[in-house]
Ligand SMILES: Nc1ncnc2c1ncn2[C@@H]1O[C@H](COP(=O)(O)OP(=O)(O)O)[C@@H](O)[C@H]1O
C-alpha cells in the first residue's frame with residue numbers, strides 16, 4: 326500500500342525571467358493514495374505537475390516515477406500517467422468521441438470503442454459524443470478533459486484544480502468520480518486552493534507556498550492545524566479566568582476581549598464560536614460585540630510559518 | 643520503442659482538420675490556380691511563343707504547381723502545429739509518450755498528404771485548360787513528395803516560431819510568394835538579360851521550379867541533379883532544426 330509511486334528530490338524550477346517557482350521540493354507519493362497539493366495561487370502547483378508530466382523543464386533535482394528515473398524512462402512512465410490540466414486546452418472543432426479516441430492513440434493504446442464508450446458513459450458524456458466541443462458548456466468541456474486523461478487507463482492521475490470554476494453539482498459529481506478511481510487503485514494527485522476540497526477528498530495533504538513544500542501530513546492531522554476561524558468577543562465585565570466549561574476551546578483572554586482562533590479547514594470553527602457564545606450566556610458572561618472572520622489560506626500559512634510549525638519537517642513524507 | 647499509434651492519431655486528426663476546412667484547403671487554391679491557367683495559359687498563352695520547344699500553356703504548369711505546393715505545404719503544416727499551441731491543446735502532445743520522430747511524421751505526413759492531394763487535383767484541373775504530358779512521371783511524383791515534405795517541415799518550424807497569426811503569414815506572403823513569382827514560374831530565366839539572369843540563380847525557388855519542370859519536359863534551366871540535391875539538403879536542414887527544437891523544448895516547454 327505505501328510503496329512509493331513517485332519520488333521527487335530537490336526539484337527546482339527557475340523560469341527564464343528568473344522567478345524560482347519551485348525551490349528544492351522533496352515529495353513522495355504512495356501508490357493508491359489521493360494526495361492534495363494545497364496552496365494559494367502562484368504557489369507553484371501547476372509548475373510542479375508540469376515538471377512531472379513533461380510541460381516544464383526542471384532546473385534541478387530528480388523525479389522518479391514507478392521506481393525509475395523519469396528523465397531516462399519518460400516514455401514508459403508517461404504511458405502510465407494521466408493529466409487533467411487547469412486550463413481548457415482543447416481542439417474546439419473536434420467532437421467528443423474523436424478527441425477521446427485521439428488521446429488514447431497518443432498514449433500508444435490500441436483503439437477500443439467499448440472502453441471509450443464506458444469512459445464517456447461514466448462521465449455522462451455519451452449523449453454528447455458527436456457534439457463539437459465548442460458547443461459544450463464549460464463543465465462539460467472539463468469532463469471531456471477528464472475523459473481524455475482516462476482514455477489510456479493511467480495508474481497515476483494528476484488533476485490540476487479540477488473543480489475551479491465548476492458549479493456545485495458538477496463538483497460533487499467529480500468528487501464521486503475521483504472516489505471511484507481510487508477504488509480502482511488509481512493514485513491521484515490533485516491541486517486546489519480550497520481547504521474544503523482537500524478535506525473532502527484527500528488521504529494526505531501537502532502545503533505548498535512560494536515554491537516550497539511547507540508541510541506534508543495525513544489529512545486529519547493537517548486539518549487540525551489549519552485553524553482558520555478567528556473570533557473576538559468583547560466582554561462587558563471580563564472574568565478573572567476562562568471558565569472551566571470553556572477550557573477545551575482554543576481561547577485567550579486579553580483585557581476585555583476573549584480571543585478565539587481555531588477550527589479546521591471546514592466548518593468546525595463557526596460551530597465552535599456558536600457553542601462558545603451559548604456557553605458564555607449560560608455562564609452569565611455578557612458580551613457586547615462579536616467579531617468573526619475566516620482567514621485566507623495565505624494568512625494561515627503566514628501564521629503557521631510565524632509560529633514555527635514547519636520547523637524541520639518541511640520534507641516529511 | 644516507437645509510438646506509431648501516436649503518429650496515426652496525429653495524422654488522422656490533421657487530415658480530419660483538412661476535411662473540415664475543405665474549402666480553404668482545397669477548393670480555394672484550385673480555383674486560384676485555375677484562374678492562372680485561364681489567364682496565362684489559355685488567354686495570353688495562345689499569343690506567346692513556345693519556351694524551349696514547350697508550348698507556353700504547358701510550360702507554366704510545373705511552375706504554378708510549385709507555387710501552390712510551396713504556399714499550401716508551408717501554411718498547412720504551420721497551422722497544424724500553431725493551432726494546438728494557440729488553444730493550449732499542445733499539452734497533450736507534450737505529456738504523451740511521443741518523441742520527435744512520431745510527432746513529425748504525424749504532422750508533416752498529414753501536411754504533405756494534403757499537398758499531394760492538392761497537386762493531383764491541380765494537375766487534373768490543368769488538363770481542362772492546357773495540353774501537357776509528363777515525361778518522367780515517377781520522378782515527378784518523387785520530386786513533388788520531396789518538396790511537399792520539405793516545405794511542410796519549414797511550415798512546422800514557422801508554426802513553432804510564430805507567436806501570432808500574422809507571423810504565420812509573413813514568410814509565405816513576403817518571402818515565398820515573391821521568390822516563386824521571380825523564380826521562373828512564368829518564364830525561363832534564359833529569357834532574362836544579364837545581370838538578372840545571374841541574380842536569379844541565387845533564388846532557391848528557381849531550382850525547385852526547374853527541377854519539377856525537368857521531370858515534366860526533360861529539360862530545364864538548371865541541372866536536375868542540382869535541384870534534387872538542393873531540395874534534399876533543405877529537407878535535412880529543416881529536420882536538424884526541428885530536432886534541435888524538440889531537444890531544447892524551444893517555444894514548446896517552459
Ligand atoms: N511559463 C512561465 N514563465 C514564467 N513564470 C511562470 C510561468 N508559469 C508560471 N510562472 C510563475 O511561477 C509561479 C508559480 O506558478 P504556478 O505553478 O502556475 O502556480 P499555481 O499553479 O500554484 O497557481 C507564479 O509566480 C507564476 O507567475
Ligand SMILES: [Mg+2]
Pocket residue numbers: 370371372411485486
Ligand atoms: Mg495552477
